[in-house]
Amino acid sequence: MTGDAARPGFAIEIRERYGAVANGRWPVSVDPLPDELLSSWLHRLAVANGIAPRSFAGVLGLGERMWSPRLDLRLPRHVAGLLADQTGVPQEVVGAMTMSGCAMAALLLPLRDSTHRNRSTWMQYCPQCLATDDAPYFRRQWRLASRVSCFAHGCGLRDRCPACRAGIAAFDQGELVPQHFCVLCGFDLRAAPKASVKxxxxxxxxxxxxxxxxxxxxxxxxxxxxxxxxxxxxxxxxxxxxxxxxxxxxxxxxxxxxxxxxxxxxxxxxxxxxxxxxxxxxxxxxxxxxxxxxxxxxxxxxxxxxxxxxxxxxxxxxxxxxxxxxxxxxxxxxxxxxxxxxxxxxxxxxxxx
Ligand SMILES: [Zn+2]
Ligand SMILES: [Zn+2]
Structure with a gap:
């Protein structure tokens, strides 16, 4: 366990020489969920295969900060090919999870790693959607600035952890912890209070x-x-x-x-x-x-x-x-x-x- 009783964790994590350990296909494949964003799928895929999302960037040959949100916007062909080969998920299905070529591109929230008061963050979420998901995941529509509420639950979306006010940073998770836990303080985002919208x-x-x-x-x-x-x-x-x-x-x-x-x-x-x-x-x-x-x-x-x-x-x-x-x-x-x-x-x- 990670030592934090509020967060599930695992004793074993494979970080080094992952390619040598898991050559051929990766041990676990994860099916994309309806309207799932590529980065969300990647974080779930990483944890399912016993590697923290932050370390998974290295597996894909990436080293930049916000590596997975960047892939949402532009997925290099060789990375798409690697993901398809290693998971068995067709390359066009992987590509469809990105926001590249999105007709609504002008309305996308900018990639922003810091959170200033009243300024946007890169990602929003509906706590109730996360709470009812079998495998909590982030939706493509939550990346749009024109979206402020959940059409399914009628509540307002959130763009911060209600406990520490940090934005979503699952790409920076260094432990085997699912993406619905705040990376900074471990708060379970499914428990965020309901935000009302008239x-x-x-x-x-x-x-x-x-x-x-x-x-x-x-x-x-x-x-x-x-x-x-x-x-x-x-x-x-x-x-x-x-x-x-x-x-x-x-x-x-x-x-x-x-x-x-x-x-x-x-x-x-x-x-x-x-x-x-x-x-x-x-x-x-x-x-x-x-x-x-x-x-x-x-x-x-x-x-x-x-x-x-x-x-x-x-x-x-x-x-x-x-x-x-x-x-x-x-x-x-x-x-x-x-x-x-x-x-x-x-x-x-x-x-x-
Ligand atoms: Zn919802
Ligand atoms: Zn937090």
């Missing part, structure tokens, strides 16, 4: 994720427009306005989302073409693309079979129309939240008319 902010977060996803799929210049507006969220929210979103701690970004959730999304949709603005407004007002599609389908269903009721569209001021629509949808969402079901579409379909 429901309206979580709806905005989901809408922004959808807008970025939809516009990324289109692959047009509008993609960079949406991303640059998201990066400027602190300015729009007047929260730490000198900084871009990627530079703020998760706590500060949660404040940004909560501030902007209380305002109409002009900051996201002004000065662009009518169709683009309308789409963004609708996604934000509905609280996500899926909800919007569901409401639209319900609207069509309700109005099918009565073509004679069709009237010519009234001439209306676009901004006033959007504002009125946004108000109706927000009130609808508030009622749905009160009932404990923010995705409910019942009762809202009439607001589409």
């Amino acid at each position: 429901a309206a902010a979580r709806r905005l977060e989901r809408a922004i994720a959808d807008i970025c996803r939809v516009e990324t799929a289109k692959g047009s210049a509008k993609t960079s427009d949406a991303f640059s507006r998201v990066l400027r969220m602190p300015v729009a929210a007047d929260v730490r306005s000198g900084r871009t979103l990627t530079n703020l701690s998760t706590t500060a970004r949660i404040r940004c989302f909560e501030a902007l959730a209380a305002k109409p999304p002009d900051w996201l949709a002004n000065d662009i073409d009518c169709a683009g603005a309308y789409r963004r407004w609708m996604i934000v007002a509905a609280g996500g693309h899926k909800v919007l599609i569901a409401r639209f389908a319900k609207f069509l269903e309700t109005h099918q079979g009565s073509p004679r009721r069709k009237r010519p569209p009234p001439v209306a001021d676009r901004s006033a129309l959007f504002t009125a629509y946004f108000g109706v949808m927000q009130r609808g969402n508030a009622r749905a939240s009160t009932r404990g079901n923010c995705n409910s579409i019942a009762g809202h379909s009439k607001s589409m008319s």
Whole structure:
């Protein structure tokens, strides 16, 4: 044991001449988990094979600090080949765990080894996800500055150890300790207190994720427009306005989302073409693309079979129309939240008319 009763450890650790000891395939292979980040898989792989993550860098011929987060961003071909050969996990599966070529690259949290108050760290986590994992692991989506809560658990993400305020540094773990224990103080991150995020902010977060996803799929210049507006969220929210979103701690970004959730999304949709603005407004007002599609389908269903009721569209001021629509949808969402079901579409379909 490591001597610390709070942390599991092992008496034997192979550090030297690992290649000679375990030539051929490494003794243990570890299957990648859904949306797992490469560095997370590497830390689990190292511990499973009896070598501390910090020493595993040497096995891969790497010596830099933050060696595994660097591989998340750029995985050299020979390292990908070595990993595939030694584990039997296909090279394309290994490559898919990286963030290289990620369409959302502009929103990635910067690699940062130090933690200053209110500044971002390189990685976030959901304590409840870690607590419910059979093998706790870090997700690719937690690397994005546009993510501040867990869609599965509805709680805020964290970017620090609540006990010592250090960032995640599993790459620097010198003992055989799983990655959900703080490297600095040994705190079990699964036990971190729940961070709350207002429901309206979580709806905005989901809408922004959808807008970025939809516009990324289109692959047009509008993609960079949406991303640059998201990066400027602190300015729009007047929260730490000198900084871009990627530079703020998760706590500060949660404040940004909560501030902007209380305002109409002009900051996201002004000065662009009518169709683009309308789409963004609708996604934000509905609280996500899926909800919007569901409401639209319900609207069509309700109005099918009565073509004679069709009237010519009234001439209306676009901004006033959007504002009125946004108000109706927000009130609808508030009622749905009160009932404990923010995705409910019942009762809202009439607001589409
Ligand atoms: Zn979670
Ligand atoms: Zn700690």
